[in-house]
Amino acid sequence: MKDAYFPQEIEKKWQKIWEEKDVFKTPDDSDKPKYYALSMFPYPSGKLHMGHVRNYTITDVIARFKKMNGFNVLHPMGWDSFGLPAENAAMKHGANPETWTDENIAYMTKQLKMLGLSYDWDREVTTCKPDYYKWTQWLFLQLYKKGLAYKKEAAVNWCEECGTVLANEQVIDGKCWRCDHVVEKKYLSQWFLKITDYAEVLLEDLDKLTGWGENVKTMQANWIGKSQGAILKFKVVENELEVPVYTTRPDTVHGITYLVVAPEYKDIEELTTPENKEAVETYRANARKMTEIERLSTDRVKTGVPLGTHCINPFTGEKFPLWTADYALVEYGTGAVMAVPAHDTRDFDFAKKYNLPLKVVIQNPENPSDCKNEAYTEPGVLINSNEFDGMGNEEAKKAITQKAVDGGFGEFKTQYRLRDWLVSRQRYWGAPIPVVYCDKCGIQPVPEDQLPVLLPKDVDFSVVGKSPITTSKTFVNTTCPCCGGPAKRETDTMDTFVCSSWYYMRYSDAKNDKMPFAKDKVNKWLPVDQYVGGIEHAILHLLYSRFFTKALRDMGLLDFDEPFKNLLTQGMVLKDGSKMSKSKGNTVDPDEIFENYGADTARLFILSDSPPARDFDWSDAGVEGCYKFLNRVWRLISSNAGDINLSYTLPSNLRKDNDDMLRLVHIAIKGITNDISNDFQFNTVISKYRELVNAIYDWRGKKSNLDDEDKAILSFAIITLIKLMSPVAVHLTEEAWHELGGDGSIHDIKWPDWNENLAKASSITLVVQINGKVKDKIEADEALTEEELKQLALSSEKVKELTEGKTIVKTIVVPKKLVNIVVK
């Protein structure tokens, strides 16, 4: 074995051997229990960044650990390869997005292999390849048949920069999630997936996800936004119309003083009197022009105009005016709001501004308020509410809604904020939506035997203001599958999140050309046992995937109802306290790290300083420290190689120093195993590697010549160290294993066991406290009884001195650990 550690040399060597021997292939048929470890697949943007390195290293260590513990592990990788950057790059360089994507995939694949990741590449999935998007299209058609995919004219989010519409989930603070451009409203006919059908079950099943962090579950619950309330209907005085409102506060119904409809409310024109028409039209035109940001800004002063018409409150017979104001949202509830200024802060602000009246109907009996200065929104007791006076407001919600139900002017209603998922994109580089439009037959799904609908190659990427796909001469014109007459293809492609909503299923049966996946295979491998990825997908990808899973289950394509059993959301990789980004110039190139230190150092370091879920601050000194540590490990092995024998036999009665060493190894096995099993605390795992290495050095430093017993202990310690480190330092340990004469691969070895009796020191340190403060520490035999421990503590010189002249009130003995003497 060489004296010095040359990572680049041994890493290249082993990567080649592993690839040739196909060691990471996962068989479908195995007696072992299955384990599915998955990283969120990357967008092939060009090069790996440190966030990828962290993500894939975490999952790789988990996969290897599980494999060593007797599982048949599925650990695949693929490419989320449709999307705008490829198209933008194509426009810029006049190339084809496919070429750009293929080149990036090739480069990044090379990098992944350099990192020593244990992927089964035979299961690779690439979403932009026809053998994959054929099945994305097929799944879309199944959703269409089930009524879960539909087309409608709607106000949609439009990003001018990207030249396409966006899903609600992709609008962050009124801006595009990708380019930060301000999002506008447009009215377009677009394809939607009916995720709202699953709102309730998506919310309910969050409880089943015990392996998910509370933060992600809360974010999803908030996004789904369930609320319980009532629909109340109000008759219009001036005509026959009715205005229904959704409210969570039916208890305040006697306090209504006006009613607001959204500027886009469907009946608004009929609700406007001729005298008010002009003002209302102007107001609506302004609202239309406003961006999402302007409109949703909470510090904006509320505005509105009266419509001139009135409604009757069926509970009081009172007549109140109708207004339109943009604080009412057409997409939520009924698009109309009953306004109770005394008990709602928004209504209060609006009423103040326009001098609308205010009526108090809920009071805190202890501390009544007239609501002149602010709305009273806390619980209370009803007043000015006829037969409901004196009732608690929670009880009144039910009673009042019931009265509306009985009277035929209302109903109980559960409302969700979740909207349907807009999946149309006016872009080229995506899976074409497989439908055609026929003048005679209308919307026609493409027959399944005609899939995939291939992306055309004859497109002009230099066009502005429309999707490049529309420039194809061969794509658009087709024949109707129904009547055979001329028809036009849908030119919209699917949101890439559709592709990524099922890729983890495809890995179970990646080469199937008859189906997206065979049912028995998907049921065998799924759900994913451990999913690892960034928190930025807390809503988007994870919610869509949950929806897909449930929809596909209801179609009978699979038998589970949640895709990801355990979710680890890894923290960001920072440099100097802020997120690595090209614009800040604080990125670290993985290639440079591989070249200068090797992949094992990169893997060790990225796991070392922070627990996986927390942000990780990259430091050059830290990398250096990990590199030095691996050198130290290497020297420990190489300098002792001559004394290490793989077939050592440990004698049963060891000398004290050897017994202590033996115990330290068992303590390390136990600690490391538990740290990995318990939330993958790799940072403490690595601390324990260091402790063990330090201990072996210490032990070795005290010996000049080794006898047989010493050699056996040394062999046990070092071989165990190699096994324990093998999931992290994958190349170094493999090389060492072979240099020491090991057969096969270290990565096929069984994970070491520990003996509970040996995984602790041979004696205990008894902590002696007086009044809860540590005063002495005594080495003691662990077999001592409580009484003996007590006597031992009392016999301490220190204790005698400090208790002199005082009364011992009480003595607490914690077996094997501590004695606390309480004195006065």
Added chain:
RNA sequence: GCCCUGGUGGCGGAAUCGGUAGACGCGUCGGACUUAAAAUCCGGUUGGAGUUAAAUCCAGUGCCAGUUCAAGUCUGGCCCAGGGCACCA
């Protein structure tokens, strides 16, 4: 405003059950080896008091209370930071 997460040395962070606070590392200081440097090895490193040196003592896990023989850990009330949601009726 609502929700989630977190707050421990100069820094990253340890600390199954309430039982030795600060593991391990980074940084730093000192020493060994060397003509010298690098590399490597050994040792110190929460703050304060104390001492030639030690022993030793006191304080200490965001703040204030509480429970307990014993609190970083449990309870109540706050403060701060990060993230998410937000005119959702």
